Amino acid sequence: MVSLHRTAKIALMVTADLIALPCCFLIAMLLRGGDLKLASHFGPASYVLVAVLTIAAFSVSDLYRAVIRFIDQRLLSVTGASLALAILCAYLVMFAINEESFPRSALAIYWFIVFSYVVASRVGMRNFLRNHHARGRAVSEVVAIYGAGEAGAKLAQTMLGGEDYRPVCFFDDKHALIERNIGGLRVFHTERLVEIVNAMRIRSIVIAIPGVSAERLRDIMQRLAQAGVATRILSRLVDLGDDKVTPREAIRELKFEDLLGRPPVPPRLDLFARCVHAKTVLVTGAGGSIGSELCRQIVTLAPRRLHLLDHSEFALYTIRQELATRFPQISIDAHLGSVCNAELVERILRDGKVDTIYHAAAYKHVPLVESNIVEGLRNNVVGAQVIATQAAKHAVETCVLISSDKAVRPTNIMGASKRIAELIFQAAAVRHDSPTTFSMVRFGNVLGSSGSVIPLFQRQIARGGPLTITHPDVSRYFMLIPEAAQLVIQAGAMAKGGDVFVLDMGEPVRIVDLARSLIALSGLTERSAQHAGGDIEIRYVGLFPGEKLHEELLTDGVVFPSEHPRIMRMKESALRPSVLETFITCLMMACETHERAMIESMVKAIVTEYNPQPQPQPQPATPATAPGAAAVAPASTPPAEPASDHLALIRKFTPFRI
Template structure:
């Protein structure tokens, strides 16, 4: 369909096409004609219609030229009209006031009474009003006209937040033609039904009603200074609209570019955390990395790859990456090589359970810092593959801890999980055993290595987390599957997790367990409902049978808990970082632990599930395997007695120690 441009749009196009010099000449010409008229109007108001020409046009012209000189000094003629602001008009007003004072002083000095003094004051008001109105009118013509478009070609938008950011966004939307703002929503009751920037403001309690009645396509949250708690509350409130919800970047992100339509972004899952992001302390962040040779195990995983990115941003001497996945290692190596050309980045393909591989890397490259991120972490998968899960998480930790001590690594950091606290899953229990291994390594005398552990909750967007799963299920039309309506979890972003790991190594003194303050736990069902709403869909439920996406509760899986814990006790104390805490845990004597691990790894090599569960239960306090029946426990206990093993596994035959060596060095023959 063709649309004929009206005269205002043709005028706008002609004005915008003028050269800068022509635009300045146009402004000067308009002012040289208008300002003398402003002075004559002031005289008319002061002395009446019979004598208002008393000052004459010569005086009017002189005052006008002096006023224009003041405007030139104030920068009024150098400004781009489309972006003129209040401060420039204030400067013009002050310059005009200086002109009035100069004429007043001159008239007093020369005893000139041809012009009433109050006429000069009236002229100041009239001239300044003309300048402001003329510039604002020109700005309105040049900025707000936009290309004429059919109403159904642009996205209709409601802006949440009728403050400065919301007004600027509305003006930017009008200029773009891509969006058509229809109204504001705001929490202030005093703004209800008021007009802001030509748009009606509605109270936020009427969101659903107004969105439906006005046919709004999208809601944009325009409160960049909102805290995380406020942002989450707004997101939950706009969830009932059943239209896509977007937001502006934060004040920090907007500082350099200002507010435009490009400032609109999708709502990120991080916006739902309900707490401010945890910023790293620069001195802690770089201490174990800058100028150091760093090894990251599991470098191709979600946490491992982000660790590599954060490490490279600080400037290590060398970065070494170990992973058993060829593609994952290739992907992160290509990314980092493109971002940091010329930096030494080495890839090592292999498993962390192979002591020969780990020792070769440490021996040949003089590694200073190790971040041990390699592990199996998916609870149901590890629960159904107990032997491999325990072997990877336990043996991998022991190989890394032993090699770090042997080759005098300065700092060795284990990445653990909140599921290691009073675990109900074999994954959580195996990570608690990994913590015991690092604690025992820290207890050994003569070690030059500082060991520590870092616990955190679910990492947003990491492989195996609920967010990618929910997004996939929404894309497929549902249902979204959740284990239980009351299940809650701690969440943190991937960068926060990587930064926490790096800072923990800098604060460690030996055997420390670090935990990040992650705020309140988030209800998974609320998270799913918000994701549905962010996609502009509605939940399908008995009260809303015509909804789009159903949420289906499937029951807790083996090893899962309704809620997670970060501490086993109440002894958490602040660290050098205000948002990172440290806690103490029970330990096991190094020699006793090594004997028990030999027996556990032997059970893993024979894939004896019940024996593995029984031995893990002996090592990890509070762990009760759900999949181990009472009959199986009794049978395992009988086998223990028959083999002459004490209930605390304090004595293990020498033959088992030899089997342990075979597990560590599978390519070496047992003699």
């Protein structure tokens, strides 16, 4: 019966009703008359007619099109109302034709009997089918549902009708629901989480709370982590009338973006293709995390041609193959080389007649750049200078620099180099002879990018820990890789020249909270002084050279709204192009000496907000044994004066601001 076609199942239900409904009418007549005399007064045709009219009422209420396994109170109520309307019509017909021999009160009795039959037959069949599925899925996963609301109840019914999951109970924080029964499943308070999970051998818990905030989600995950079970989340509300919806479609694994503390920012489609569609586009650093995602988004917008530039052969080959396989109709040119190579960049722009440039090529790992300041400055500063110069020379329409939140009041060389790159683009934007629109985009940390904390934590969890965090109070703004790429593309469309665009990224997230959430996502528990039997330890190792406790996205510049409600535009002070060019020449001369003090002094002359941190002495790692345990950031000291005659050259120039 379970394997029958849908049409055959409907025919079977109609046949069963054609047999049962005349019997219901007979019982109603017997109850009305008290014997067979009244019941036998009407011939068989009357009983068949009543059954046919009742089946018509059932059809109007969609009773036959409903999936029996998911039949609910709403459908039964609609069926009862349709039946009552049909009986009322029959009563009015009897009254109109003045049929005195028919006992009209029998119709009311008939309604109660038929409705009882419908409830008993459908609910009984529903329970039979659910038990049949339960017996046939002995290997299904035992799960519990966190949240005994409407969404949780619907999810439980969907799971009961499927074969992959077997829900056994609910967990909820509301005391009013404790020990209640919802859909045949008992509700337990979350205080008994560990006890019930062990007693019922629950393997995973599904969070069924629509619109749950990231803060509450992290709190729930911390509780679930104590039980040591996998955690999933309801991805969408379930329509119980749709038998095509499966539990696997209704739930999903938790993702990093669930922990952001804000919903992802959707792009504005009218801005998205303005600088890309039917245009020739160049992406520098095309093989990196941001550059490769930029390329993926660009090819969906039908550019005329796409040029990729990267100095990593493997990264360039990988993104080139991916794009060519997915979009064979797009013309793609891959160029192997450094963005600092002015001749290479000029040849690409001249021969390719490029309309739009997205400059993503840069060294971005703070500790590496801090210990290799010469190469970091050359790559990030000279690369930006080459791109800006050649873009203006070859009349590129739009040129967008990908910057960093570390460029705001920088404390490290990487952030300072990105701020110098911003100054280069700002200076290029004020040149009246340039047809190019220059703009900049500042990112926070990008989840899942190379060097991001998420992949590091995942590797450390896979090794069994510990998770290393520099400081218990360190926090960062986070965004998704697709968000970052979309922001860059939209910024180019909104730019008017010299703009700095920043995404509204909500509140910063503490790294230690992110670490604990990832431990919970892995179905593991944190090991600490209070929970010595946990799986993964969190250990504080002290701030890296040049690292801030809290990053910033905005400076003291003026902030304006943009065409996108979640993207802000800023106008900041800039150096005169001639002054900046001389400063950069002096900076490169300082880099030739490899004297850190001289280089830092030159950087300070260009970026007056630059406040380098002294190199900290190595400290032993500190486990996270108690609240407030922290590796204290080293105190800031003024940079040393350069011990060279270059200082006289630096002092000749005053950073005139415009």
